């Protein structure tokens with residue numbers, strides 16, 4: 001009972017597997033990944049969520065799936081429904097079975113994106129009752145339409161993205177719901193506004209609480225600016241995941 005009184009919600013994570021270094025790279029310049037360091041960085045990331053009050057739930061690691069640690073892409077949780085994605089990159093489709101088991105363990109109703117739709121959770125940014133869905137390399141128009149039907153009652157806004165992997169590679173939201181990111185990579189004409197950042201990793205926030213965000217250590221100037229604005233910022237070094245085009249959002253799914 002104490003747990004539920006103090007907790008903010010549950011956080012789903014998935015530990016990196018031994019084949020992490022073989023993960024897909026599209027935008028970064030391929031360099032060797034230090035898997036032992038990645039394991040320690042993941043532990044520190046999980047510890048940051050835990051100390052902010054999130055109860056950690058671990059999906060079973062998928063040792064044969066190099067990118068499974070990027071658990072955010074495999075499913076979208078919206079209220080009491082988990083929508084299993086259908087990754088735009090077929091090399092990631094083997095992650096979905098384990099994500100489904102994790103969603104059921106969380107007690108969520110399970111729906112799924114079906115062929116010919118593609119959708120990765122990195123393209124889905126929820127801000128209150130609004131759901132921004134990136135249309136780009138990994139999520140197609142059909143995927144956006146299917147998601148819109150499955151999360152009925154929310155306002156779904158498709159956003160064209162370019163030059164990046166996912167919508168959340170380019171923009172996320174602050175605790176007050178304000179959008180923050182890189183205007184060159186998203187169609188800003190459909191957005192209510194966008195606070196511009198100069199560091200690419202400054203576009204990535206995980207909202208941990210009403211005035212608390214988690215950011216990558218690679219965005220020190222943005223973190224300093226947000227602290228000056230009165231936000232609490234926890235920074236974590238995720239260099240080994242950034243080497244695989246990952247960002248701070250992709251390592252968890254928060255279930256408030």
Ligand code: CIR
Pocket residue numbers: 023024025026067070072073089092121122123165166168169244245246247249250
């Ligand atoms: C991929 O290319 O699919 C992975 N190497 C990285 C996925 C990162 N996901 C995310 O930022 N949501």
